Amino acid sequence: MSEPPHLPMTEPQQREITRLCVESGLRLMQHGAESALIESLSCRLGLALGVRSVEVAVMANALILTTLGADHCITTVRRSADRGINMHVITEVQRAILEVEEGRLDPASYRAALEAVQPLRYPRWLLSLVIGLSCACFARLAEADVEACGLVFLASGLAMYVRLRLAKLHFSPLLTFFASAFVATSLAGLGLLLKLTLTPRIALATCVLFLVPGFPLINGVSDMVKGYSNIGLARLAWATLLSAASCGGILLAMTVWKLWGWP
Amino acid sequence: MNLLLGLLSNMLLAAIPAAGFGMSFNVPRRVLLWCAAGGALGRGLRFLLLRTGMPIPWATLLAAAAVSSLGVYAAQRLRAHPKVFTVAAMIPMIPGVPIYTALIALIEIQRRGLTNELLSTALSSALLSVFIVAALAIGLALPGLLFYRRRPVV
Incomplete structure (x- = not known):
């Protein structure tokens, strides 16, 4: 894992990255990931997309996340409703984040990948x-x-x-x-x-x-x-x-x- | 021969529920094979260790650690977190009958009054279940605690 570049970013860009981080963490949380995985994956995603640091607080039914950009930070909270254990969602979200780390997805295509993850259900x-x-x-x-x-x-x-x-x-x-x-x-x-x-x-x-x-x-x-x-x-x-x-x-x-x- | 037969039947009987519970956790289809392999490895190894006379909590600890190591290997190949399939592989080692026995003995104490026999059944089954479940959880965490201390598995 090479050190990602800290690109100069505008506030809308940082806002979008914050949303992507918290939404990924939320998907993991709703489908039964453990806290260490929720925290480490949302942090890695943020760093790979170019923010300086990501701080996550995992709570029993909510997720709080702050990204630190060039000159300010953005904090956001999401309520989490349990959607049932689904390892398929966790695998897909993790693979998409790994692709971001490898530099193969930018924020826009990562959002598309995240939204395309449909929970697998056996009959x-x-x-x-x-x-x-x-x-x-x-x-x-x-x-x-x-x-x-x-x-x-x-x-x-x-x-x-x-x-x-x-x-x-x-x-x-x-x-x-x-x-x-x-x-x-x-x-x-x-x-x-x-x-x-x-x-x-x-x-x-x-x-x-x-x-x-x-x-x-x-x-x-x-x-x-x-x-x-x-x-x-x-x-x-x-x-x-x-x-x-x-x-x-x-x-x-x-x-x-x-x-x-x-x- | 008898040993081999016992081992094989144990492994097969553990592989089916591991994959079955994997499906109830919505594990993707191709990963289900790893659940089954983990279940078979855990139960098979525990069967062999029990044959050497090792107490069941320690045998469970080693078996769980082996499954978790297999999980780390598979995780790096599949690009997925090891928990995705190791939890399902642990299920065949959950001490269902001791938990149930402890529960029923406790209720019998309430219904019929305390006897030494009931009390000892309740306590020993409950303690055995607690030890086995703790061994499962610790064994599952062992590769992370020993080898992946500051870096992620995947």
Whole structure:
């Protein structure tokens, strides 16, 4: 990475660069990047486009960014709404920024590239299928019998479909997780009630594994480790809330269908 | 022979959920293969280390660090941040059954009253899950902490 030239720039130019930086950071933030990545990529973009320095403050639901130009600085704030984890967007934004650093994009063409990034979404039926399959694999890894794995496949697949449908209707993720945990546990509980399998407990445990909030947990820990304690705590609290909602769904299903009893 | 069979089935059974969860994080299609490879590497390495008698949190730490190193290598080839695929590759190592056991044991304590057996199940499962999750997070961060201290991976 060579030292970029500090070009003399006019105020409108600096304003546009500031907007590009904050909008790139915002895209990363909305789609689940960790704070260190948000900060380093928006800084690198600004430096590559020729401002003297970029200062970023990442907050739990907003992004504050200042660029320092030749003789003044510009500060701007953007509110961030969560758009769901999407690694495709993060990859595309990062690649565009790498191209700016290599000198292959100027501000105008970078804006075009940024606006052309459309979030990739896999179809709902496909996601339900692979999540069902994944949870069946978890059951197998935990040494469940084949009947239990089949049951987990059905339970998790259907529950994932419910989760995606509810998310599409813009219910709160907490309600969505609660409902899908209820559906998954109810279906897997059939194994215990109808004695379909010899390992019903493993089926009950693994059918809800797709609700473990892996990304908030891991991002939360890495934010904390890298010194972004505020947003790290916010992420960990959110992960805890999501897990609590799933626990509520599991408990409700166990109470309604009387799935109690220690093996 | 038995060892090899166990290893292969572990790796295959981990590769599928790693790719599956990658899809639920909307990982681009071509990168999904790296998710699967990471999942297989992590689970396979952990299987072998457990066979040598290593405790499961330490085996998880080493396996997670190996996956993260693979992630750094892949990141530089794909021009994408390693988190894009390493998080999905960690998912098969999340201690689902211990977390669930701890939760149910806690609720049984509330429903039926405290017994030594329930308390010890709850505590030991909860501690095991905490150790494994911490090992996953630290292992994932290890290449960054050791080798990429002041410079970005990509």
